[in-house]
Amino acid sequence: MKITHDMHTHSTYSHGKNTIAEMVDQGRKIGLKAITISDHGRSHPLFGVRKKSFAKMRREIDALNQKYDDIDVYLSVESNLTGANGDIDIKDEELKYCDWISVGYHYGYVAASFSDFLRFAIPNYTAKVLPFIRKRVTRMNTQSYVKMMERYDVKLITHPGDKMPIDIDAVAKAAAKYGVLLEINPRHDHLNVEELKIAMKYNGNFVINSDAHCIEAVGDMRNVPEIVTAAGLPLERIVNIAD
Numbered sequence: 001m002k003i004t005h006d007m008h009t010h011s012t013y014s015h016g017k018n019t020i021a022e023m024v025d026q027g028r029k030i031g032l033k034a035i036t037i038s039d040h041g042r043s044h045p046l047f048g049v050r051k052k053s054f055a056k057m058r059r060e061i062d063a064l065n066q067k068y069d070d071i072d073v074y075l076s077v078e079s080n081l082t083g084a085n086g087d088i089d090i091k092d093e094e095l096k097y098c099d100w101i102s103v104g105y106h107y108g109y110v111a112a113s114f115s116d117f118l119r120f121a122i123p124n125y126t127a128k129v130l131p132f133i134r135k136r137v138t139r140m141n142t143q144s145y146v147k148m149m150e151r152y153d154v155k156l157i158t159h160p161g162d163k164m165p166i167d168i169d170a171v172a173k174a175a176a177k178y179g180v181l182l183e184i185n186p187r188h189d190h191l192n193v194e195e196l197k198i199a200m201k202y203n204g205n206f207v208i209n210s211d212a213h214c215i216e217a218v219g220d221m222r223n224v225p226e227i228v229t230a231a232g233l234p235l236e237r238i239v240n241i242a243d
């Protein structure tokens with residue numbers, strides 16, 4: 001099992017250690033057919049890509065596509081889910097530079113509104129220490145993901161359920177309906193084997209990405225093949241791998 005298109009990697013435009021050119025070079029070295037640079041959405045004050053950087057990233061990527069014919073390079077962004085109503089932190093002015101977008105949940109972002117800070121961000125932090133609110137928070141998070149898929153044209157959800165509890169059954173059902181890929185990510189604990197077994201019941205597809213923040217990790221799956229085997233996921237349902 002080998003990744004053919006690593007659809008989730010980070011560069012120095014957010015908190016990756018290597019430049020786009022270095023990440024692409026590494027992708028060529030290990031025989032990837034394609035690589036996507038997907039730095040963090042702008043609502044993250046430390047890691048988010050600055051609005052003005054998108055045009056520059058696009059130019060760099062277009063130049064690399066001109067230069068190499070053995071690899072395709074794509075520009076994406078790992079947008080943040082920032083509100084209970086499914087808000088994300090990428091707007092049309094940035095979207096126009098991207099080939100597609102992915103969405104994930106992260107800590108430390110700036111919520112879509114003050115009310116989202118109170119009803120969405122804070123409860124997600126406190127659900128960790130107050131188990132009795134977990135059920136309500138899970139319901140809210142699940143609805144937020146479903147609304148996000150209704151509202152936006154999103155290619156994949158990165159590490160679903162990581163850092164925030166969700167009902168994977170409902171999220172996977174909506175992902176199948178809207179054609180959104182669910183990621184199996186070697187750097188995060190979700191999706192795990194149990195969640196994958198639930199998500200597989202619906203007819204959506206999956207993707208394995210490295211989430212590399214440095215060249216050494218490009219295309220690296222760590223223990224994901226074992227997770228896939230343990231869950232019994234048919235390999236043809238993973239869109240970016242080869243034998």
Ligand SMILES: [Zn+2]
Binds near residue numbers: 078158159
């Ligand atoms: Zn992430």
Ligand SMILES: [Zn+2]
Binds near residue numbers: 008010078158211
């Ligand atoms: Zn990431």
